[in-house]
Amino acid sequence: MARLVILLLTRRWGLLIVGAALIIGGVIWGITSHQISYVQIHGDPSTYDFGTGQTSGNTYINLHGSNDYYVAFASDFSVPKSDIDNFASFTMFARDDTSTLDPALSTSSGDVNSAHKIEKLVLFKSDGSTLDTFTTAEYQANPNGFNDNEWLKSIWLVILGVIIAGAALIVPMMVKKPQPSTSFNIGAGGVQQPYQQPTPYAQQPTSPYAQPYQGPGQYPQGAAYPPQQPAYGQPNNPYQQPPQQ
Numbered sequence: 237m238a239r240l241v242i243l244l245l246t247r248r249w250g251l252l253i254v255g256a257a258l259i260i261g262g263v264i265w266g267i268t269s270h271q272i273s274y275v276q277i278h279g280d281p282s283t284y285d286f287g288t289g290q291t292s293g294n295t296y297i298n299l300h301g302s303n304d305y306y307v308a309f310a311s312d313f314s315v316p317k318s319d320i321d322n323f324a325s326f327t328m329f330a331r332d333d334t335s336t337l338d339p340a341l342s343t344s345s346g347d348v349n350s351a352h353k354i355e356k357l358v359l360f361k362s363d364g365s366t367l368d369t370f371t372t373a374e375y376q377a378n379p380n381g382f383n384d385n386e387w388l389k390s391i392w393l394v395i396l397g398v399i400i401a402g403a404a405l406i407v408p409m410m411v412k413k414p415q416p417s418t419s420f421n422i423g424a425g426g427v428q429q430p431y432q433q434p435t436p437y438a439q440q441p442t443s444p445y446a447q448p449y450q451g452p453g454q455y456p457q458g459a460a461y462p463p464q465q466p467a468y469g470q471p472n473n474p475y476q477q478p479p480q481q
Contacts (some may be wrong), residue, residue: 248404255401262393269386270472273332274355274375277306280325288317291339295320296351305351306330307337315357323359323367329375330354333384397439 279299287296293310306328308315334350341348355375359367374382 244467248408251400251404255397255399255404258397258400259394260397262390262397265390265393267383271381272378272384273381274329275332275352276329278325278327281323284326286315286320286321288315289339289341290409292337294337294341296341297354305334305341305348306354307351308343308354308357308370312372312374313357315359315368315370319359319368322361323363325360326356327358327360329356345448357443424466 279297283300285296285300287298287300288294289296289310293314295308295310295315297306297308298304332352335353336350337348341351355372355374357370359369361367370451
């Protein structure tokens, strides 16, 4: 689980998912806004049960054989046990929607997880006089009901989602990627320089002495010149030897 959270918060796609989830959750929360009305109920101990939660300290009221429960949260007001033991009848104003019970109320027929919130409770004596009256701050501010506008709270969830998703989309586009350098760098190992055509050598003037050696010269066999005629009075010497004295 922790690894998944890290991936979601460190990856671009993860931030997009988180942002979208916050936006969707905020919208769903916001559309639960509704008008709150109060339901007025009269009763007595013969038709309604009163009880106090041992852990929560809440006061619970339930019609005999009904699955509808009403709760006076201890954070709003507490009903003393002496009043519960001595009242003869009651009148209460409760919200028409339900609130979550945490912890749940344990009953003989199972756990009760939600109940109608009691905004005002009036206990009467047997002679009809008022024994005690309890009201919430919410009822005092809105005695005729009110609009439960959840958008005032859920809009911040939507804004947070927009910020996260927008950052995941825009920030990577704004970060300029480094361009590879084409200049020579001794420390840049593995970077090949662009190929350049070799510069042709300048033409050198032709010199008979600069010609490459062709090996020993080839001369034709036999006399290359016409034979000389012997001088007058000298014998013919085929080997061209000088005359003997």
